[in-house]
Amino acid sequence: MSESILTQTPAWQALAAHYQQIKNVPLRDIFANDATRGERLTAEAAGLYLDYSKQRANNETIRLLLRLADERGLRAKIDAMFRGDKINVTEQRAVLHVALRAPRSEKIFVDGVDVVPEVHAVLDKMTAFAERVRAGAWRGYTGKPIRNVVNIGIGGSDLGPVMAYEALKHYSARAMTFRFVSNVDGTDFAEATRDLDAAETLFIISSKTFTTLETMTNAHTARAWFLAQAQDEKAIAKHFVAVSTNATQVENFGIDTANMFGFWDWVGGRYSMDSAIGLSTMLAVGPENFRALLAGFRAMDEHFRAAPFESNLPVLMGLFGVWYNNFFDAQTVAVLPYDQYLKRFPAYLQQLTMESNGKHVTLDGAYITNYQTGPIYWGEPGTNGQHSFYQLIHQGTKLIPCDFIGFANPLNPLGAHHDILMSNIFAQAEALAFGKTVAQVQAEGTPAWLVPHRTFEGNRPSNVILADKLSPETLGALVALYEHAVFTQGAVWDIDSFDQWGVELGKVLAKKIIPELESVAAPDLKHDSSTNALITRYRRLRGRA
Numbered sequence: 001m002s003e004s005i006l007t008q009t010p011a012w013q014a015l016a017a018h019y020q021q022i023k024n025v026p027l028r029d030i031f032a033n034d035a036t037r038g039e040r041l042t043a044e045a046a047g048l049y050l051d052y053s054k055q056r057a058n059n060e061t062i063r064l065l066l067r068l069a070d071e072r073g074l075r076a077k078i079d080a081m082f083r084g085d086k087i088n089v090t091e092q093r094a095v096l097h098v099a100l101r102a103p104r105s106e107k108i109f110v111d112g113v114d115v116v117p118e119v120h121a122v123l124d125k126m127t128a129f130a131e132r133v134r135a136g137a138w139r140g141y142t143g144k145p146i147r148n149v150v151n152i153g154i155g156g157s158d159l160g161p162v163m164a165y166e167a168l169k170h171y172s173a174r175a176m177t178f179r180f181v182s183n184v185d186g187t188d189f190a191e192a193t194r195d196l197d198a199a200e201t202l203f204i205i206s207s208k209t210f211t212t213l214e215t216m217t218n219a220h221t222a223r224a225w226f227l228a229q230a231q232d233e234k235a236i237a238k239h240f241v242a243v244s245t246n247a248t249q250v251e252n253f254g255i256d257t258a259n260m261f262g263f264w265d266w267v268g269g270r271y272s273m274d275s276a277i278g279l280s281t282m283l284a285v286g287p288e289n290f291r292a293l294l295a296g297f298r299a300m301d302e303h304f305r306a307a308p309f310e311s312n313l314p315v316l317m318g319l320f321g322v323w324y325n326n327f328f329d330a331q332t333v334a335v336l337p338y339d340q341y342l343k344r345f346p347a348y349l350q351q352l353t354m355e356s357n358g359k360h361v362t363l364d365g366a367y368i369t370n371y372q373t374g375p376i377y378w379g380e381p382g383t384n385g386q387h388s389f390y391q392l393i394h395q396g397t398k399l400i401p402c403d404f405i406g407f408a409n410p411l412n413p414l415g416a417h418h419d420i421l422m423s424n425i426f427a428q429a430e431a432l433a434f435g436k437t438v439a440q441v442q443a444e445g446t447p448a449w450l451v452p453h454r455t456f457e458g459n460r461p462s463n464v465i466l467a468d469k470l471s472p473e474t475l476g477a478l479v480a481l482y483e484h485a486v487f488t489q490g491a492v493w494d495i496d497s498f499d500q501w502g503v504e505l506g507k508v509l510a511k512k513i514i515p516e517l518e519s520v521a522a523p524d525l526k527h528d529s530s531t532n533a534l535i536t537r538y539r540r541l542r543g544r545a
């Protein structure tokens, strides 16, 4: 297998040379020489305004990044995804989360079959079900309506639903309780159900494969918890529904497949929050808001597919990510939503970005030895982070590009709160970019010995994403923005952004260790000395020595 050739391409080489010229140019100077930059270096789509003027880039940088996108065949790759080509090469699958938000009139073919009617059939089934539950017409085994919904799933079958529920809580049915169980740690299930009445509780078992160990363990625990009260297996049909692609396993578990909501192998787990995996979201916010969410996704899809790259939000964001990751050697990206409802957005993005682009071989299987792929994503909602980790972003020795996300109109207007909140986004982005010079610090009468400590170098780049308000539409557009930025980067790095072989090894090893922990007789341990010693100590602490 040969090495990837990305770094030998003309655009890459030109960017490497250009980096040497621009790497020490302060944003302060760039802005001073260009009075309209803050208005010009912006783009807008699907209700989102992106200010990328505080990127360490000039016209030439942008020209070269766009050339890189062209050289890497981004346009053809976008078309291939939307067309339903099997671009997830290692799993031989199409990648069609965009079909989940296509209107009924669209036709998208996978293996000669138009998938859009199936998508809408599932959406209609979800709608009918959600309406019955929300109206109190779907009754539990004692005749009581459903008041509690517990989604059991993990990874892509959990992070999207949790994030969307939290993000859209303002629009949710407040008389209902929504809980999410993902961790195989029994505490997760115990705490999520301790105050719930089984007679009023609906479990959604969300698992594409319906074989995931954590989810199946939690699902069986839920079944036992429910039956301990209901005492009748026939009652299960009223309290358990499934979201899956695996009808056989759903049936084996004892769920009536009439209460199964399907999806397809061309929907990746981390790209599935707008498929039936979003059933908990629809139950919480109602079918109309769910469709508004899909419309937001769709608006960004259309923009990504049709807009010229120079004004294409996901393309620009993706390319700036490459710029810092590969030329400035930035290792992480901070995502900083200034909205409490988006508190789970960074966690959601971690899976979307890192499971997609944390890869070490190209699509052809060549080892990537001479450039970096996906960076580490992390973040917390503002303003909390300002009083903890922002210190390192402002004055540490690492470069951390930031994405600030904010909304003009609050969902909970309370006195001056919102202006205070938003002033912090603008102030942080300004401080990061322009800092505070030695001369400015001296002019404040700071003693000489303290001057270095109080100086801010600046030149810390950020995007500011601003929208009118956090609505289902805006959330859909925001998620699609990141989905497609991830796609753009995967296209440049020549990797499969849609597989996740890296999660396999640990799963296989855990399956091997489970019986070694459980067995009464001391097992013949054949691991390394560290793993053997840990297992032995655990067994002793559990009284199984």
Ligand code: G6Q
Pocket (backbone or CB within 6 Å): 154, 155, 156, 157, 206, 207, 208, 209, 210, 211, 212, 215, 268, 269, 270, 271, 355, 500
């Ligand atoms: C996401 C991954 C992974 C997956 C979970 C749950 O892209 O594929 O996070 O979503 O492992 O899988 P199941 O839905 O099959 O239980």
